[in-house]
Amino acid sequence: MRSASPRHLVYLIGEDWFFASHFLARARAARAAGWRVSVITRVGQATEALRDEGFNVIGIDFVRARLNPIAELRTLSKIIHLYRSLKPDLVHHIALKPIMMGSFAAMMARVPAVVNAPVGQGFVFASNTLKARLLRPVVQILLRATIGQHGAFAVFENAEDRAVMVARGLISDRHAVLIPGAGVDLTRFAPHEPPPGPIRIVLGARMLRDKGVEEFVEAAGILHRRGVAAEFILAGAPDPGNPASLTEAQLRAAAGVQWIGHRDDMAAVLAGAHIACLPSYREGLPKFLLEAMASGLPCVATDVTGCRDAVINGGTGLLVQARDPVGLADALARLIDDAGLRGRLGAAGRARAEGQFSDQVICGQTLAVYERAITEGAGQ
Numbered sequence: 001m002r003s004a005s006p007r008h009l010v011y012l013i014g015e016d017w018f019f020a021s022h023f024l025a026r027a028r029a030a031r032a033a034g035w036r037v038s039v040i041t042r043v044g045q046a047t048e049a050l051r052d053e054g055f056n057v058i059g060i061d062f063v064r065a066r067l068n069p070i071a072e073l074r075t076l077s078k079i080i081h082l083y084r085s086l087k088p089d090l091v092h093h094i095a096l097k098p099i100m101m102g103s104f105a106a107m108m109a110r111v112p113a114v115v116n117a118p119v120g121q122g123f124v125f126a127s128n129t130l131k132a133r134l135l136r137p138v139v140q141i142l143l144r145a146t147i148g149q150h151g152a153f154a155v156f157e158n159a160e161d162r163a164v165m166v167a168r169g170l171i172s173d174r175h176a177v178l179i180p181g182a183g184v185d186l187t188r189f190a191p192h193e194p195p196p197g198p199i200r201i202v203l204g205a206r207m208l209r210d211k212g213v214e215e216f217v218e219a220a221g222i223l224h225r226r227g228v229a230a231e232f233i234l235a236g237a238p239d240p241g242n243p244a245s246l247t248e249a250q251l252r253a254a255a256g257v258q259w260i261g262h263r264d265d266m267a268a269v270l271a272g273a274h275i276a277c278l279p280s281y282r283e284g285l286p287k288f289l290l291e292a293m294a295s296g297l298p299c300v301a302t303d304v305t306g307c308r309d310a311v312i313n314g315g316t317g318l319l320v321q322a323r324d325p326v327g328l329a330d331a332l333a334r335l336i337d338d339a340g341l342r343g344r345l346g347a348a349g350r351a352r353a354e355g356q357f358s359d360q361v362i363c364g365q366t367l368a369v370y371e372r373a374i375t376e377g378a379g380q
Contacts, residue, residue: 009035009370010088012079012102014062014095015241020046022119022182022287023094027055029363030370040082058082062097063241076101083109090373095119103146113373114152118161119284147171153373155179155366157284158309177369180309181285183362184294184353191296191350192271199336201300202233202273204266204288205280207251207259208244212279212302218325219279220256223333230336235269237262270295274342275335281322283307290357293317293349298342300331310357316349 009030013019019027019039027037031054039050043059050057060082061075083091083105090113093102099116106114147154148171155177156162162178165171205211213234220232234257239245251259263269266288270276276292276299283306289299290310299317301307313319318331335342 006034006036007089007374008038008086010038010040010083010086010091012040012091012093012098014042014098016041016044016046016050016057019094020050024050025183025185025359026363026366028053029367031055033367035370038086038088040079072101076105079105080108083111089113090115090370092117092370100146103149103152106152107150113370113376114150115155115369115373116147116152117155118147118165119157148175151175151376153177153369155369157181158306160305160309161284177365179362179365179369181290181357181362182287183359184287184290184357186294186354186358188267189270189291189294189353190267191346194274194339194342195272199230199275200233200273201230201275201277201332201336202235202269203277203279204235204263204269204291205278205286206239206242207234207236207246208239208242209246210244210281212281212322212328213246215279215323215325215328216277217254217257219329219332222325222329223336224256226329226333228333228336230332232257233269233273234259235261235263235266266291267295270297273297275300275332276317277301277328277332278307279320279322279328280304280307283310285309290353293346294353294357296346296350298335298345299349300328300335312348312352315345316352317345 011019011023011027019041031037038056038058040058040060042062043057047057060078079101088111091102091106091111092115093099094117096118099118103114103116153175154165154171156165157180159178162176166173166176203213203216207213216232223230234251238248238251270292276289276297278286278289278301280286280302282304285306289301289307292299293316299311301311301317301319302322303319304322308319311317311319318334320327320331
């Protein structure tokens with residue numbers, strides 16, 4: 001029998017670092033609201049800090065790119081066992097594989113309430129490689145069977161993804177919720193005086209081809225050949241678990257840019273920059289752009305799902321076509337040459353972050369979904 005108090009919330013997520021960067025504020029808010037919080041994830045460098053905060057972190061053998069059916073069945077069996085032993089009142093599945101496996105496990109363990117978060121929908125939907133194209137219809141079939149099963153709620157980060165899933169009949173309109181992104185700490189990420197010296201442009205993300213890293217490097221080369229004096233910074237680590245990842249050797253060899261690796265002090269990196277750039281091929285709602293806007297930086301991003309939900313073209317930044325290094329270079333040159341435009345777009349971005357993307361706003365919306373899911377689950 002499940003205890004009435006405190007209610008137990010279990011997150012299922014593939015990587016502990018992604019939980020720490022995108023869901024920690026919501027877990028803290030849930031705990032402050034009286035929930036007991038557990039996290040089932042692949043144990044990595046973020047686990048110790050999560051445990052130090054008092055969260056119950058349970059390791060599991062999640063490998064995002066793995067396609068071995070025997071290994072996946074073992075993982076699924078483990079999730080079912082954990083759900084039966086933990087007896088959660090609500091489970092929150094984050095990303096496609098946790099949604100598909102966790103939803104089946106929740107059904108087997110009779111978990112009363114489920115929230116699914118497809119976030120950016122990952123490599124399968126962002127990439128045009130043969131592997132991604134072959135996997136896409138299979139994933140869509142599995143999503144149809146899981147994402148909205150037994151009254152589960154689905155949380156989307158942008159309106160386009162929500163509309164597509166509803167139109168395809170994967171989730172009912174009533175159970176499809178829009179919560180714009182992971183939220184941003186407005187105190188930590190705050191406007192700053194532009195630093196002296198040459199204009200510094202930063203791209204902060206995992207070092208994936210799908211994030212437009214190669215186009216960023218090409219754009220830097222184009223501008224340097226035009227005689228533009230600017231610095232181009234790549235901030236982020238490779239992600240060996242993602243087939244689109246660049247290698248450390250490739251990043252060190254990239255001409256015209258400085259790769260500074262993973263940074264825990266992204267607020268300081270943005271405070272030392274003049275322009276933020278993310279030429280991604282597809283996103284949910286990129287946290288980097290939200291942090292950049294909160295920091296008062298103008299943003300150059302691609303006119304793709306997720307990025308255009310964050311950045312208003314001509315309002316808080318500039319949007320360009322994906323996979324177009326020349327167009328990217330032209331947009332960056334426009335901002336490099338116009339300090340007044342940088343200031344206006346940056347101030348508007350800060351105002352947008354305050355109104356729509358703060359941790360307080362996102363956490364409040366998430367807790368409201370949890371209450372809806374619990375209430376409806378109790379009535380089933």
